Amino acid sequence: MRYRWLTVIVVVALVMGAGAGPAPAKVGGKAVKLGAIYSITGKGAEWGEHSKIATEIAVEEINKAGGVGGVPLEVIVQDTGTEVAPAISLARKLILEDKVLAIMGPCFSSEFEALAPLLDRLKTMIVSQCSAKPGISALSQWAFRNTLTSDKQLAPAVEVWQKRYSVKSAAIIYDSADAVSAAEGNAVLPALLKKSGIEVKESLTYQTKDIDFSAQITRVKALNPDGIALGACYQQAANIVREARKQGLKQPFLASACVGSPEFAKLVAKDGEGSIIGSAGWPDDPKPKTAAFLKKFMEKSGGKKPNYGGMRSYDNIYITKMVIETGGVTNEPKDLDADRDRIRMGWTKVKDFDGITGLTTINPERDGAGKATVLTVKDGQLVKVDY
Amino acid sequence: MLLQQLVNGVMLGAVYALIAIGYTLIFGVLGMLHLAHGEVFMLGAFVGLVVVTVTSGNVMLALAAAMVATGLLGVLIERVAFRPLRGAHHLAPLATTIGVGIALQETARWYFGPEQKGFPATIALTLWELGPLRVSSVQVFILAAALVLMGAVSLFLGRTRAGRAVRATAEDPTVAGLLGVNVNAVVILVFFVASALAGAAGVLVGLAYNSVHPFIGVQMGIKGLVVMLLGGLGNVPGAMVGGLVLGILEVLGVAYFASSYRDAFAFGAVMLMLLLRPEGLLGLRLPRRD
Amino acid sequence: MIGPYLEDVLIQLGINLILALSLYFPLSAGQLSLGQGGFMAIGAYVASWLTAAVGWPWPIAFAVAAAAAGVVGALVGLPALRVRGIYLVLMTMAFGEIVRVFFLNFTPTGAAQGFRGMPFVTSLPLVAVLALATAVLAARTAGSRMGRAFAAINRDELAAEVIGVDVTRAKLASFTVGAVVAGLAGALWAHYVQFIEPEEFGFARSVMPFTFVVVGGIETFWGAIVGAAVLTLLPEWLRFLKEWRLALYGVAMLAVMIVRPQGLIDHRLVGAVRRWLPGHAKEVAR
Numbered sequence: 001m002r003y004r005w006l007t008v009i010v011v012v013a014l015v016m017g018a019g020a021g022p023a024p025a026k027v028g029g030k031a032v033k034l035g036a037i038y039s040i041t042g043k044g045a046e047w048g049e050h051s052k053i054a055t056e057i058a059v060e061e062i063n064k065a066g067g068v069g070g071v072p073l074e075v076i077v078q079d080t081g082t083e084v085a086p087a088i089s090l091a092r093k094l095i096l097e098d099k100v101l102a103i104m105g106p107c108f109s110s111e112f113e114a115l116a117p118l119l120d121r122l123k124t125m126i127v128s129q130c131s132a133k134p135g136i137s138a139l140s141q142w143a144f145r146n147t148l149t150s151d152k153q154l155a156p157a158v159e160v161w162q163k164r165y166s167v168k169s170a171a172i173i174y175d176s177a178d179a180v181s182a183a184e185g186n187a188v189l190p191a192l193l194k195k196s197g198i199e200v201k202e203s204l205t206y207q208t209k210d211i212d213f214s215a216q217i218t219r220v221k222a223l224n225p226d227g228i229a230l231g232a233c234y235q236q237a238a239n240i241v242r243e244a245r246k247q248g249l250k251q252p253f254l255a256s257a258c259v260g261s262p263e264f265a266k267l268v269a270k271d272g273e274g275s276i277i278g279s280a281g282w283p284d285d286p287k288p289k290t291a292a293f294l295k296k297f298m299e300k301s302g303g304k305k306p307n308y309g310g311m312r313s314y315d316n317i318y319i320t321k322m323v324i325e326t327g328g329v330t331n332e333p334k335d336l337d338a339d340r341d342r343i344r345m346g347w348t349k350v351k352d353f354d355g356i357t358g359l360t361t362i363n364p365e366r367d368g369a370g371k372a373t374v375l376t377v378k379d380g381q382l383v384k385v386d387y
Numbered sequence: 388m389l390l391q392q393l394v395n396g397v398m399l400g401a402v403y404a405l406i407a408i409g410y411t412l413i414f415g416v417l418g419m420l421h422l423a424h425g426e427v428f429m430l431g432a433f434v435g436l437v438v439v440t441v442t443s444g445n446v447m448l449a450l451a452a453a454m455v456a457t458g459l460l461g462v463l464i465e466r467v468a469f470r471p472l473r474g475a476h477h478l479a480p481l482a483t484t485i486g487v488g489i490a491l492q493e494t495a496r497w498y499f500g501p502e503q504k505g506f507p508a509t510i511a512l513t514l515w516e517l518g519p520l521r522v523s524s525v526q527v528f529i530l531a532a533a534l535v536l537m538g539a540v541s542l543f544l545g546r547t548r549a550g551r552a553v554r555a556t557a558e559d560p561t562v563a564g565l566l567g568v569n570v571n572a573v574v575i576l577v578f579f580v581a582s583a584l585a586g587a588a589g590v591l592v593g594l595a596y597n598s599v600h601p602f603i604g605v606q607m608g609i610k611g612l613v614v615m616l617l618g619g620l621g622n623v624p625g626a627m628v629g630g631l632v633l634g635i636l637e638v639l640g641v642a643y644f645a646s647s648y649r650d651a652f653a654f655g656a657v658m659l660m661l662l663l664r665p666e667g668l669l670g671l672r673l674p675r676r677d
Numbered sequence: 678m679i680g681p682y683l684e685d686v687l688i689q690l691g692i693n694l695i696l697a698l699s700l701y702f703p704l705s706a707g708q709l710s711l712g713q714g715g716f717m718a719i720g721a722y723v724a725s726w727l728t729a730a731v732g733w734p735w736p737i738a739f740a741v742a743a744a745a746a747g748v749v750g751a752l753v754g755l756p757a758l759r760v761r762g763i764y765l766v767l768m769t770m771a772f773g774e775i776v777r778v779f780f781l782n783f784t785p786t787g788a789a790q791g792f793r794g795m796p797f798v799t800s801l802p803l804v805a806v807l808a809l810a811t812a813v814l815a816a817r818t819a820g821s822r823m824g825r826a827f828a829a830i831n832r833d834e835l836a837a838e839v840i841g842v843d844v845t846r847a848k849l850a851s852f853t854v855g856a857v858v859a860g861l862a863g864a865l866w867a868h869y870v871q872f873i874e875p876e877e878f879g880f881a882r883s884v885m886p887f888t889f890v891v892v893g894g895i896e897t898f899w900g901a902i903v904g905a906a907v908l909t910l911l912p913e914w915l916r917f918l919k920e921w922r923l924a925l926y927g928v929a930m931l932a933v934m935i936v937r938p939q940g941l942i943d944h945r946l947v948g949a950v951r952r953w954l955p956g957h958a959k960e961v962a963r
Contacts, residue, residue, distance in 0.1 A: 040920055041493065041496070041920055041922065041923050042923075045496055045501030046500070046501040078916075079916075079919065081922075085689055085870060088685065089682060089685030092681045093680075093681065093682035095681075096680070096681035096682070097682055110876075113791065113793060113872045114870045114871060117871045121797075176781070176782075176789060177876070178789060179789050179790045182789040205647055206641070207647070209605075210646075211592065212399050212596065212637075212638070214391075214638060215392060215395065215637075215638045215640075216641060216646075218392055218642065219642060234503070235503040235598065238505065242505075246512075246521070247391075247521055248514070248521055263504075266505075267503070267505045267597045268597075304502070420763065467931070468935075471935045471938070472935070475938030475939065476939060478891055479891065479934050479938045481887070481891065482888055482891040483931050485884060485927075486927040486928065486929070487927065487931055489927030490927035490928050490931070492923075492927075493924035493927065497921075612767065616767050620763065620764075648778060650777075651778035651779065654770075657767065658756070658772065661760050661764050661771075662759060
């Protein structure tokens with residue numbers, strides 16, 4: 001009888017303990033250090049800049065809410081200048097000198113590809129927020145991409161496009177000087193279009209730095225397809241669309257995520273109304289998480305809306321946080337190698353993570369998998385299309 | 388369709404010509420390449436963008452503002468990157484202008500952001516159909532503006548005292564100086580005119596294409612050099628003809644050959660020109676500057 | 678021993694040094710080439726294809742690649758004999774662009790997709806040895822008969838011919854050697870980053886050795902070495918400036934050229950250093 005209250009306490013404690021589930025290994029250390037290599041200057045500046053701003057937002061939020069497992073989060077951001085050699089030396093610096101647990105970025109497929117052999121030697125993972133060239137995550141088990149490759153972006157978009165506009169024939173215009181666009185134009189689009197029963201009348205090319213597309217459009221005019229598919233980034237796509245409308249073409253356009261930047265909608269306005277874009281994130285998503293992020297991003301960036309690289313890097317920070325907290329990472333110096341491997345393992349298991357770009361899953365090839373976001377241009381804005 | 392392609396090419400060529408005239412004027416007078424000329428063009432486009440946005444579509448004002456702004460920028464560049472190196476090795480200004488170009492690109496990126504921008508759609512655009520041709524009012528404006536500017540430059544060089552002074556300096560600065568020409572003033576004037584033309588080209592490109600961003604100067608700069616070569620170094624009418632030729636060739640090249648090899652053809656042609664006819668298409672011999 | 682980041686920077690410095698010297702050879706004979714990027718591309722792609730696709734050991738691959746670049750160098754050097762000054766600059770620019778476009782379309786080495794699969798070969802010791810060897814080659818050349826021929830041509834080609842210099846042979850030689858060295862730099866680069874694409878070797882790449890040499894000093898080969906060192910390290914030192922880094926880099930280039938148009942190193946400086954070094958006092962007396 002005397003010990004009844006003790007029994008009660010013990011039972012209650014056990015019940016509470018059991019209900020709480022297996023306690024994750026305590027994250028220790030003074031700060032959880034992650035690295036980030038973004039292309040903040042140079043020709044890829046807008047992707048790196050948006051990624052940097054988004055990362056800063058994520059870090060602020062996380063630290064305000066107590067950090068990662070109670071420990072403050074620090075992300076060391078480095079600028080590659082959109083060059084391959086700095087990507088390599090900065091990655092090595094972050095891994096070997098700063099001893100980061102994992103690296104966010106790089107955005108560009110060429111930087112990503114160049115890093116792959118290095119990662120096997122240094123055994124630290126990278127996760128890209130933008131690279132869309134199919135197949136390159138296979139190069140190293142430490143190479144991850146939380147974004148959809150071109151084929152996954154375009155597959156649902158082609159179907160939506162075909163159905164909406166009854167497209168039976170198409171012309172493809174693509175950038176033959178850019179790896180991702182060339183892959184889209186040469187392989188991805190022809191295959192997907194064929195699958196949807198669309199006849200490819202002709203494929204026309206241009207070079208990345210071109211600004212004048214009058215020749216290509218004049219040719220398309222003569223072919224008179226039902227639709228025009230693009231393997232391009234928004235800078236050139238905006239001009240292609242504008243030129244087409246100028247020459248009197250009314251065909252609908254189809255493109256992938258590199259075109260799905262808010263800047264595209266602004267540049268094409270009415271001309272691009274109704275274009276279908278297979279993308280990896282919708283900045284104007286009214287979902288509370290995304291809307292809150294958009295608001296903070298616009299404040300920090302001086303009114304700009306984020307491209308999908310920015311959105312995905314925000315998610316990547318949060319996913320890494322989750323992986324660290326549930327993966328037994330101790331953040332003790334002696335466990336550095338083991339921790340890095342734990343984070344890698346954790347990332348391979350990511351399934352249906354609810355981020356601002358939708359549900360994220362990492363597939364066995366270490367690429368992002370999940371539903372692509374199909375967007376359309378409406379009234380100068382990007383709007384989601386349900387399918 | 389061929390006719391349409393030709394029209395496209397002429398319009399593109401007119402823009403190239405404006406930039407090339409600047410290069411060739413500077414080369415004619417100083418014997419040096421101005422490798423930041425493309426960035427002057429880029430800043431002209433941005434100035435035009437700002438003015439057009441602020442005044443809701445006043446293109447003429449944008450042109451004027453851009454020309455004045457870039458003209459002054461050109462004079463500043465001359466003072467900073469060329470003047471201190473007079474008499475030094477002739478390769479030195481190549482390096483200084485590369486440095487200036489990088490600095491201008493990065494400043495533009497910082498101030499305007501790296502995203503690509505287009506002129507606002509508030510500019511009225513009417514399309515005219517002349518038989519099989521489709522021409523827009525913007526295209527006509529651009530062609531007209533380019534022709535007016537080129538005409539003005541020709542008149543200036545051919546009919547005014549200042550223009551004669553420029554030509555004299557281009558032929559031989561020492562003799563010109565001895566004959567009473569204020570060579571320094573001529574150089575400043577040349578830089579102003581050359582840069583103003585590049586600035587105008589920037590506004591016209593901004594009008595025609597949705598392509599204003601801090602790095603448009605790089606490609607345009609290279610094209611300008613090619614045109615300058617086609618027309619003959621230091622040869623202003625040559626630059627005009629060369630611009631049109633390159634514009635038409637590029638458009639036809641894309642239309643009838645794969646665009647991926649287009650640049651190779653262009654540069655192959657450049658190499659041939661250099662070997663066979665270095666004085667350019669118009670064949671006016673100019674004093675060789677080594 | 679050396680931190681890994683510093684190691685990377687030094688490897689890149691070494692490659693840049695070799696690239697800068699590759700420009701020095703033709704430049705010392707009065708030929709400014711803005712097409713070294715093209716020769717670098719040839720060296721990179723040939724070496725990479727040989728090690729990755731054919732499986733040859735890297736020393737042979739590198740040698741073949743450099744030789745291939747040299748052959749192309751001689752082929753380009755022939756028409757280059759006929760043009761001078763700015764015209765030569767433009768011609769070499771055109772050449773560089775043609776090479777870039779070629780590889781952009783050449784599917785066996787990946788075209789626009791780029792090429793990978795090369796082993797990692799370019800360690801710091803290797804680069805250091807090759808950079809040193811190239812520098813020694815430049816030094817020996819400068820003092821040799823051929824080097825004096827270059828200098829004579831550089832000063833006054835016509836006069837050189839008059840006094841009996843075989844101008845054709847000398848110019849061709851300087852151009853070819855420059856191409857071989859650039860090809861070597863390309864092979865080293867490819868086996869450092871282990872992934873190459875045509876854009877890497879465009880005009881920007883050709884401009885690099887030019888800025889190294891002009892800022893470092895065109896009068897002696899030391900200029901190429903110092904210029905490569907300073908301009909490779911400068912962006913790294915400036916990293917604390919974050920996004921202002923590149924802008925400051927441009928301004929720095931401008932400033933150096935204004936203050937010292939002949940470049941950082943010139944004959945006077947080399948002479949002064951020589952006199953200051955013990956053991957060279959005798960030379961002054963001559």
